[in-house]
Amino acid sequence: MQDSARRPAAVLFDRDGTLVYDVPYNSDPDRVEPVAGAREALDRLRAEGVPIGVVTNQSGVAKGLIAPEALRAVNDRVEALLGPFDVWEICPHDDGDGCDCRKPAPGLVLRAARRLGVPPDECVVIGDIGRDVEAARAAGARGVLVPTPETLLEEIAAAPEVASDLAEAIDLVLPGIQLTAEDEAGTTRAVG
Structure with a gap:
């Protein structure tokens, strides 16, 4: 497992509830709304040269509630609002399908790390529910x-690290790098 004082090789995010507000089985790009601070958090990682990706369960595809082209349109809208990601890994399966990619299984994290050419144990996964943290642990x-x-209290209690928002999560994964109010240019700097 990664040393929390070291810079991560990549940071992988859950999509719904983490980067954008969760709209169950969303197939409408116009309903995509970033959570507060999402763009700034991602831009901090980009500025530091840390690869970023999305690892997301989308069981609505298996259930016939989201057409593959609608899923692509929603993901395109996420990128239009939040900027480009280095990798997307999507599980289109439902719980009963027995795949190795649906979180809490490690498949999405392992595939994203492989595509980025980084060791999984040097990645960080940021998400809003226990399945995200369990997928990280499994990988x-x-x-x-x-x-x-919507996060269950037992999921919070079981999580190895908890942040109040995305800005705090990035503070945890980029040791010594903090965005300050004085940085009007939107850059990051080391804090001694």
Whole structure:
């Protein structure tokens, strides 16, 4: 597992509830709305040269509630609002399908790390529910939970690291790098 004082090789995010507000089985790009601070958090990682990706369960595809082209349109809208990601890994299966990619299984994290050419144990996964943290743990990655009102109390209690929001999560994964109010240019700097 990654040393929390070291810079991560990559940071992987859950999509719904973490980067954008969770709209169950969303197939409408116009309903995509970033959570507060998402763009700034991602831009901090980009500025530091840390690869970023999305690892997301999308069981609506298996259930016939989201057409593959609608899923692509929603993901395109996420990128239009939040900037480009280095990798997307999507599980289109449902719980009963027995795949190795649906979180909490490690498949999405392992595939994202492989595509980025980085060791899974040097990755960080940031998500809003226990499945995200469990997928990180199963892949040997570091997991950071950013709870929402839908996050279960037992998921918060079981998480190895909890952040109140995405800015705090990035503070945890980029040791010594903090965005300050004085940085009007939107850059990061080391804090001694």
